[in-house]
Amino acid sequence: MDASSAPNVTRLHADGAFALDKSLWYNLSLIVLIVLGSVGNGLCFYAVVRYKFLRTVPNFHVTSLAVSDLFVCVLVLPLTVYNGLRTGEWNLGGFMCHLWPFFASVGSLSCKLTLCVISVDRYLSIAAPVKYLKYRKPRIALAVITATWLAVFVTSSPLISLTSRYRGSECFPTETIFDIRATLAVCLFVLPTCVLVVVNVGTARAIWKINRPRRIGPGRNPDAPGIGNVPAPNQRDVQASVLKMQQKRSETPGCSTHRSTPIRYPAGLEADDATMANIPGPSSSKEPQRVASSAAVAAVTVHVNRRQQRDTDPRPNQQPRIEDILAARRKTSFAVIAVVVGSYIVCWLPFFSIILYSKQHPEVYQTPVAPWPLVASRWLGFLNSTINPIIYASMKRDYKRAMKMMLRCRRA
Structure with a gap:
């Protein structure tokens, strides 16, 4: 997701080295990700705009995450494909050369911060529902989303002039790219991942405490008859x-025995x-x-x-209790967040691990082509922007209902 893999293509072929990011099949796979990610995330965004029953605080944050993935699919991936398929000079000009790493940072950082916001929102709604209820309003959620995106743009703006250089109709990385990418790996992955793990573990414990069987009196077995x-x-x-x-x-007086x-x-x-x-x-x-x-x-x-x-021994046709329904909903909502966070960690862990490894071993980048583990791990990170809509549509009942209604061209 950076401009580091844009050296001179003629020199790569002259050296005889295999460039995975220049192969046709690799770039075709990126085009498939562009189509799937754009359609899926676009439908998630459009569903919230069209159907009123989806306009809830959790779905607002999910929509912000869909916009982050849409940002990657629409702005970052096309530039990556262009850089992989071009056989000559960089014809997009210096402006796009500087904006490419900026777009990549915005898409990546907004996704991570939005996941942190979603996890914290879910934890507070379960651990302290009464106190958090007065703050869990649509206006406050929109304000948090706006502040998150402003922080993302402000944080990523220095990359416009620090990570890439345009000279002689060629776009190539600067000498400080390794230090900047290592710093970004810590700030954009390690710290948010630690926050996500801690918050989601706390959410799991809170759900377990709420849903566990209640005991009445010391030594009572909740399963006893x-x-x-x-x-x-x-x-x-x-x-x-x-x-x-x-x-x-x-023995009461006046009563006959x-x-x-x-x-x-x-x-x-x-x-x-x-x-x-x-x-x-x-x-x-x-x-x-x-x-x-x-x-x-x-x-x-x-x-x-x-x-x-x-x-x-409840009968099979007995109606479920409201406590069981609420417990099932808490588990389902946490399962969706856990799957989204887990897929994010699995998809991005290899890429940022290679970035941190290359900081300690600069000889990795002394080859004329981008190392294939870096290119493959970057493709895995791009895949994360495509699978999130599949998770929503398959695990969230309201999104599944909205998708069916859109496919049938029905109104709410």
Whole structure:
């Protein structure tokens, strides 16, 4: 993504060295990336503009990331292809010669900073949702995006005059290109990557703490049977409590011990429960106290057993709880960010590793052509700008819905 691979082509062929960045198949693959990346990122941007249900704070940041990738596909990659296919002088003039590394820095830095903003936004929305809610507004999100892009342009502006030189209809890098690229490798990759790793690990821990099973009381097993993770009462304890209640009722002044006591079934227990459990009613027994006690015990037992079966063995057609839905949404949103960040690290790690290695071993660039590992790793970095729209369309439900509606030419 720089002008370092633009030496004289005639000298390269005269030396007989193989230049991967000058090969036809390599540049054709870059053209494929240009088409796929431009279409994919353009659709992501257009979807947010067209459909109102996509205009949320997270999607605003995703749109900013799509603009960064679109910047690379539209401005950086075409200049790279031109430099690879040209067989003579640089015909685009000195202005474009100086702007090429500037465009490359803007596309790369904006992508990294936007990923950091997305990761921090997701972490705060999960770790401190109540406090962060008053700041998570569309206006504030747009202000953050604007400030990010201003910082990118200001940071990249010195590269216009420091990294490339135009002389004699030829565009070639300056002598300080190695020091500048090593500094950029640290500032544009190492530091943002550390921030991304720390923030996303914190987000994963926050999600795990929120979604983990709750324990009630010391030593309770959340998977144990019971009502609301509370252990079911012992039948002996239930029987003792009912007998004590009946004894107090029989000792109450003015109450006859020979009158049948009506059975009060627990809340939620229907009359059929006693019938199904073969519990005699109060009018069908000749021993009121004993029958009432046994009936109450059986009624409580049936009620508790039903609650246990409902809580521990939910039916397949039972509607999911709102807590489960929110937990699934938190996991899905974090999975999208984790995949995007992971693909970014995998795609750009080889390129910046070679840049840092070449700083300690300058002999790498003493060959007449650009080293093929550098060219291949740079292609892998360009690939990252193409796969992000595929990740959104395949993992984000709202983007998938918008893509289907656009393909069918439907309005929201």
